[in-house]
């Protein structure tokens with residue numbers, strides 16, 4: 001509407017044509033003309049293409065700075081692996097999409113800030129990248145997590161309840177961040193399955209699991225969002241793979257293809 005009004009201000013009225021019309025008619029005619037011009041202009045066409053094809057994908061490299069994440073064998077740290085693979089994912093995705101790295105260097109970043117950055121950018125998807133770690137050096141494979149609140153435990157029944165009753169809270173002005181993700185749950189599971197298929201088929205990884213967990217980075221995400229653990233730093237063979245650019249590039253290509261699959265097949 002504002003753009004229409006800008007167009008209106010720039011118009012010079014052919015006075016003879018509009019003379020017989022009232023000022024209100026001239027106003028509405030000019031608005032109509034302005035909107036037609038805007039709709040048929042190259043600027044509008046570009047805007048439509050931008051909206052259709054230039055979706056923003058947020059990539060979140062886990063940890064950073066003093067938060068080294070999992071410490072692997074051979075002094076390999078999770079924060080370095082996640083940043084490296086995130087950069088490879090970005091270079092694959094930016095051929096087709098806009099991309100946002102929640103961190104692009106070795107510094108710490110609050111978990112909720114990562115989600116906030118993706119929300120503020122209006123990201124269509126968020127993929128947070130981590131590596132796994134286990135007490136067992138034998139444990140291998142990848143896991144894709146979507147958010148799911150753990151079942152709430154009922155409080156212990158007590159015959160004498162001395163707990164003061166909680167005051168009711170007026171939640172009208174609060175954003176219920178724990179429910180923001182709910183509307184993207186189906187999309188998040190769809191994204192997890194697309195990633196699982198690509199990582200198994202394209203990367204020939206036999207063990208790619210999908211699991212649910214109450215992960216803080218996902219809770220306030222206002223878009224389909226998942227955490228991908230791309231291997232175990234506690235497993236010597238997987239650590240060797242994760243240290244090579246070749247393997248990280250293969251992961252990036254598989255993730256990029258999964259994003260394409262998501263947009264090609266997901267119907268909200």
Ligand SMILES: [Zn+2]
Pocket residue numbers: 062063069070078130131
């Ligand atoms: Zn991690």
